[in-house]
Amino acid sequence: MNTLSRRNFLHGSALIGVSVAAAAMTPMAAVAAGPKNCRSVKEVFSMSDVDMAKNSEVVQSAYDTIVNVAKKINNSSLRSSILSILENPAPSIAEGNEAGILSSLKKEKLIASDAKAIFPRIQNKKQSPQPFWSAPGSGYGSHHAYPGGLATHTALNVVSAQALYENYRHINNLDLDWDDAVGGEILHDLHKPWVFQWEKNHACRVEQTLAGTGEHHVLSVAESIKRGIKPSLVVAQACAHEHPSSKQGEALVVGWLKAASIIAGVDPVKSGLLAADQKTLPLPRRMEGYVVHLADHDWVISSSACQWSVQALKDLAKEQYGITDETQFNAFRNYVLANLTAMRLYGILSSQGRKAFAADVARVIKL
Ligand SMILES: [Fe+2]
Ligand SMILES: [Fe+2]
Structure with a gap:
């Protein structure tokens, strides 16, 4: 992330604030604050990560938020494609010839020369290895790292993208393509359920x-x-x-579109994904990508919030629940965060302290 991205982000976040401040509490925030089903540690240890997400009202409400926005996509065939991806983000790209794709990527220097594979494991290429709503939002040491984290991450991003779209319209008279800006945000992390599959120890697969x-x-x-x-x-x-405002930044986006075209088996120029010289995005560069980029910046605060909440949970698990085993702690952490979110918990810890943090955790899990 370069300095320019950060500067743009700060400008964007100020714009986002206008609409969010005017909005009422969302159903997702209301269920996180509302009465909870308090489960015993023993019961939680026997749950799968998918079960934790399935039983979390917060996660399901976040997923509903995303689906409800997807239903507003104007173009009907795009709308049904996006809804079907949310319903089953199956990796249809895994049907491609992996060896051929790997050698083309190596030829273009888009993957390490000693890379052995390109696709994460998949049993049935027609079925996502887990629902969209049970995947974590990122790697296990990063943001939204808990069952349903992808839903809570994408929900915030999608609401931010809508607000940014409106703010650019109201303040700058921009007439952006709503389907591209908001649809792009809905789809931006669509393969996290495949990449971040849950492991036996309740951590998730390490990303390449x-x-x-x-x-x-x-x-x-x-x-x-x-x-x-x-x-x-x-x-x-x-x-x-990344965004295309610097040469370096644009070269990265171009590389991602080239690699993605190789994987999908298309010519990026003929498909309208790159300019004829393959050095830039199609010209003039459109602005919807900036909305997608800025609205994805939830990770800036949420990565730290997740890491700091996990550290505080580790201390609490040891002191009050007697949990020191790593797999047991991962289950404890996943259950608590799926029901309360790392952002809510860190908000409580940072403004009200450890006692209030422990009291909120005690609403969802007991000895
Ligand atoms: Fe991403
Ligand atoms: Fe993201």
Whole structure:
């Protein structure tokens, strides 16, 4: 993330604030604060990570938020494609010839020369290894690292994208494409359920790097291409991790679109994903990608909030629940965060202290 991205983010976050401040408490925030089903530690240890997300009202409400926004996509065939990805983000790109894709990526220097594979494990290529709503929001040491974290991350991003779209319209008279900006945000992390599969110890699979970024990004862009999502939305989606305002930044986005095109088996120029010289995005550069990029910046606060909440949970688990085993702690942590979220808990810890933090945890789990 370069300085320019950060500067733009700060400007964007000020704009986001206008709409969020005017909004009432969302159903997701209300259920996080509302009465809870308090389970015993023993009961939690026997739950799967998918069960934890399934039983969390907060996670299900976050997922509903995303689906309800997806239902507002204007173009009907795009709307049904996006809804079907949310329903089952199956990796149709895994049907491709992995050895051929790997050698093309190596030829373009988009993957390490000693890379052995490109696709995470998958049993049935027609079925996502887990629902969209049970995946973590990122790697286990990063943001939203708990069952349902992808839903809570994407919900905030999608609401932010809508607010940014409106704010740019009201303040700058911009007439952006709503489907590209908001649809791109909905799809931006679509392959996290595949990349971040839950492991037996309740941590998740470790992500590999692809074309200089986390593989989930390139695989998600490739999936959108493969499923026939329109190129202007795919380009906007590709900007989630970087924007094209600097040469360096644009080269990264171009590399992701090239790698994704190789994986999806398309020509990026003929498909309208890159300019004819393959050095830039299609010109003039559209602005919807900036909305996707800025609205994905939830990770800035949420990565630290998750790490600091996990550390505080580790201390609490040891002191008050007698949990020191790593797998047991992971289950404890996943259950608590799926029901309360790392953002809410760190908000309580940072403003009210450890006692209030422990009291909120005690609403959902007991000895
Ligand atoms: Fe991402
Ligand atoms: Fe994201």
